[in-house]
Amino acid sequence: MSEPIFELKDVVVTVNQGTPEEINIMDHVNLKIYAGDFITVLGSNGAGKSTLFNIIGGDLKVTSGEILLHGKDITNMSVEHRTRFLSRVFQDPKMGTAPRMTVAENLLLSKKRGQVRGLGARRLKQNMAEFEEITKTMPNGLDQRLNTPTGDLSGGQRQALSFLMATIKRPEILLLDEHTAALDPQTSAELMHATNMRINKDQLTCLMITHHLEDALSYGNRLIVLDHGKISYDVKDGDKDTLTKEKLLTFFNDIDG
Numbered sequence: 001m002s003e004p005i006f007e008l009k010d011v012v013v014t015v016n017q018g019t020p021e022e023i024n025i026m027d028h029v030n031l032k033i034y035a036g037d038f039i040t041v042l043g044s045n046g047a048g049k050s051t052l053f054n055i056i057g058g059d060l061k062v063t064s065g066e067i068l069l070h071g072k073d074i075t076n077m078s079v080e081h082r083t084r085f086l087s088r089v090f091q092d093p094k095m096g097t098a099p100r101m102t103v104a105e106n107l108l109l110s111k112k113r114g115q116v117r118g119l120g121a122r123r124l125k126q127n128m129a130e131f132e133e134i135t136k137t138m139p140n141g142l143d144q145r146l147n148t149p150t151g152d153l154s155g156g157q158r159q160a161l162s163f164l165m166a167t168i169k170r171p172e173i174l175l176l177d178e179h180t181a182a183l184d185p186q187t188s189a190e191l192m193h194a195t196n197m198r199i200n201k202d203q204l205t206c207l208m209i210t211h212h213l214e215d216a217l218s219y220g221n222r223l224i225v226l227d228h229g230k231i232s233y234d235v236k237d238g239d240k241d242t243l244t245k246e247k248l249l250t251f252f253n254d255i256d257g
């Protein structure tokens with residue numbers, strides 16, 4: 001079997017150390033992520049889903065254990081350095097975009113991330129055809145809003161833009177943190193469909209937190225369930241294909257169906 005591109009090795013995060021409230025909010029977690037994995041992440045409120053993403057993204061320091069990228073220890077790598085290989089889309093439509101800049105300018109900023117030069121009008125024009133093409137793959141008429149400041153977009157358009165910004169430079173790992181949860185059911189379903197198309201087409205490696213059992217079952221090749229800071233289930237490929245909602249519900253008790 002090929003080597004994982006990213007790995008958590010016996011990772012522990014302890015909070016309130018030395019007090020009666022001391023607890024491991026990540027409790028000896030081992031996780032190997034392989035290129036092309038699309039992992040849906042389920043768990044009750046407080047199970048540790050955001051904690052897992054904060055550890056992968058570097059926002060949360062681990063108390064013990066190791067984090068490896070292509071076998072190399074990156075446990076102490078900063079958030080900023082991790083953005084070179086990792087992108088994250090949040091639930092809140094206000095996060096991640098610069099509100100006074102237009103859709104096209106935000107896309108250019110993401111495309112040129114890390115470069116100081118080349119954000120002028122000429123560069124914008126040069127990239128417009130690509131931006132038209134990729135926004136057409138998104139729902140909610142985002143392709144009609146390329147010159148609109150992002151502060152004037154609907155929540156659905158803004159989430160679609162955040163998704164494009166996160167994927168325009170093809171991250172090695174994409175973290176989707178309930179990115180459709182704040183949207184109405186139809187808009188959410190449309191963005192989820194577009195998300196899946198893009199992940200499959202570009203063969204992205206992705207982890208997606210969701211509270212929707214149907215989405216967790218329909219999308220991806222792998223499903224993990226978190227419980228009290230541990231991975232309680234890790235179901236892959238053929239086993240995931242045959243997993244039913246009824247069976248999944250037996251994995252935990254208090255999640256919304």
Ligand SMILES: Nc1ncnc2c1ncn2[C@@H]1O[C@H](COP(=O)(O)OP(=O)(O)OP(=O)(O)O)[C@@H](O)[C@H]1O
Pocket residue numbers: 015016025043044045046047048049050051052
């Ligand atoms: N910095 C922190 N200090 C203390 N406790 C924390 C900290 N961060 C998270 N926790 C606790 O760790 C547990 C896991 O929280 P986390 O946010 O990862 O859960 P979650 O699965 O994302 O939940 P939700 O579905 O509600 O978003 C919770 O009990 C939370 O209160």
